[in-house]
Amino acid sequence: MEVVLKKKPKKELLDFLAQSSQRVSEEIELVEKLYEDLLRKGQSNPFLKNLIDRLIGELRIPEPPLPPEADKLPRSLEEYEKNLRSLEENLREILKFLDKVEKILPEVESGIEKVEKTAELLKPINPSLVNTAYRQVSKVRRIQELVLNDPKPALLIDLEKGLEDIERTNRVLLAEYEKTLDFIQRDLNITRELVEKALSVTMLQDRSILTRELGILDELARKINELKMHPQPFETREFYSELDRIKRLAQDMMQKSLTPEEIKVFEAISWLRSGGESKVLDFAEFVEMVSRKSGVPWNQTLEILYKLSKARAVKLVTRILS
Structure with missing residues (x-):
């Protein structure tokens, strides 16, 4: 018959040693107690003491079967525990x-x-x-x-x-991506404003052309919104080339309907409000600013402002303060 000895896993071996040591310790404690009970009986009765000495003379608690250098085992286990931690x-x-x-x-x-x-x-x-x-x-x-x-x-x-x-x-x-679309949107708004201004001063037979261009601007605005909601690659030049074409057309229409001085004044006003917000200015200061920017004398600038406002090419609101 062949006996195969298997090496116990570390934890199983330590568990076995711990349990076995505990049982041995308990057994030693019990044996020592029995020894003490016997010795106490002998202390009170000399006859019993002599008998006890004969009975247990050969009985001694054996030394535990510890390996060589067993006194170093606690230190070794302590180091082992430290390494485990x-x-x-x-x-x-x-x-x-x-x-x-x-x-x-x-x-x-x-x-x-x-x-x-x-x-x-x-x-x-x-x-x-x-x-x-x-x-x-x-x-x-x-x-x-x-x-x-x-x-x-x-x-x-x-x-x-x-x-x-x-x-x-x-x-x-x-x-x-969003900034690029915002720039195109801003340019589209400027172009739309230019077309609407051109519509207000253009002769009747040319207005249908500008109205059609407004429809194209609406379609471009729809595409911009679609790109914002559902981002996808696009070519900026396709937008800018179309916007530039519409701006040139609107400017040509305005040049046919306005004098060079009127165009300069109109462009100066557009420059002043390029920030996109309404502004409150002193009337005289406003006229002088437009005059300087356009290079048109202030008295002629004043006349042109009236004409453009009358035609609704620009919206100028006067507020009289007390």
């Missing part, structure tokens, strides 16, 4: 590290995906900014690979910072 701490740190990695890796992937998607929107608009974004993505990808191949806490910190940079890059890209 150190190992426990290391394992806890590794688990904590893995929890962070498990959390941040999907966030990094999601962040990179967002940047790449937003960058596609910006390719026709700002290629330079897109290249910067792609470089940032490549940098984070490299850190991500380092974390997976050589996991170190310092690299995890770099990856967390890289995630922040990726999120910031995506915000910059989105802001650039």
Whole structure:
């Protein structure tokens, strides 16, 4: 018959030693108590003492079967416990590290995906900014690979910072996209205002042309709103070329209907209100500002202002203060 001895696992071995030591300790305590009971009986009765000595003369509590240098065992176990605690701490740190990695890796992937998607929107608009974004993505990808191949806490910190940079890059890209649409919207509003002003001074037979252009502006405005609600790549020149064409047409119409001085005054007023907000100015100061900007004498400027206001080419409101 072949007997196979298997090495006990560390914990099982220590559990066995602990339980066995406990049982042995309890048994030694019980035996020592019995010895003490016997010796007490002998102290009060000399006859019994002599009998007890004969009965237990050969009975002695054996020494525990300890290995050589057993006196060093407590110190060895203490060191062993210390090493186990150190190992426990290391394992806890590794688990904590893995929890962070498990959390941040999907966030990094999601962040990179967002940047790449937003960058596609910006390719026709700002290629330079897109290249910067792609470089940032490549940098984070490299850190991500380092974390997976050589996991170190310092690299995890770099990856967390890289995630922040990726999120910031995506915000910059989105802001650039929205800013581009806002600029086009602003130019469209200026163009619409110019067409409406041209309508107010243009001869009747030309108004249908400008009315048709207003319809085109409405369609462009619809496209801008659609791009804001559902972002997608677009060419800015398609908008600006159409807006420039409509502006030139409106200006040509106005030049046919207005004198050069009237056009200068009109453009000066448009420049003054280019901020998009209504302004309250002293009347004399306003006339002088328009005169200086247009290069038209103030008395002629005043006459032109009346004509433009009468034709509703500009809206001037007078308020008399006490």
